[in-house]
Amino acid sequence: MSFTHKSLLDQSLGHIATTIAGATAVFHQNKLDFCCGGEHSLRQALAKKELDTAPILSALRLLQQQDGEITDWRSKPVKQLIEHILQRFHQRHRQQLPELCRLARRVEHVHETDPNCPTGLAQHLDDMYQELESHMIKEEQILFPMLAGGIYPVGPISVMEEEHLQHGDALETLDKLTNNITLPADACNTWTALYLGLQELKEDLMQHILLENQILFVQPAVNQRADSQMCCGSCQ
Ligand SMILES: [Fe+2]
Ligand SMILES: [Fe+2]
Known part of the structure; x- marks a missing residue:
């Protein structure tokens, strides 16, 4: 067992939930209580539930690694x-959005009377998920296959x-809904995990769009834009 796995096992559920974005989804799937039972170590919680440690550690490690290293994508094949x-x-x-919707619904329900409660956040995340899903399907089914084939269509882009x-x-x-994703001083683990996940979603989405x-x-300079031979693009 690696040192990282050892140290993860000895961290509390609350600590993991608030430092690894997406960890709450793993805990939720395995019915591990990271909020009220957040002071227990992952090792204790797994032993109590008689759960196999390996798949849960792998899932948490994968989340930790998902940021990956910096690559110069301009020099890589499309x-x-x-x-x-x-x-x-x-x-x-x-993976992110359904879990964030679930956490937001929980925070809005439990902290309804708190002046810092992000009222309307769950609905906004639901809307974002629908918009993003529809956008990604269009990219996956229409645009990306064209780009992979060396075609850069002006209209769809x-x-x-x-x-x-x-x-x-x-x-x-x-x-606006979250005061710039700023936690109140007395935020519980669920609220903290939610805002950690929102920050990650925001950074991921910005990097994705960029x-x-x-x-x-952007068409590689070496290729002729396939549709430019038929149309200058200004009419699209
Ligand atoms: Fe995309
Ligand atoms: Fe996109």
């Missing part, structure tokens, strides 16, 4: 960048760029 975007961002958003602006507006609303706008959607 298909490799698409694969990276699908794995690192599309798949990750599909500008529609996706326009939707990226709407995602930026949604992040601004998220900031990679698409600045690199993926």
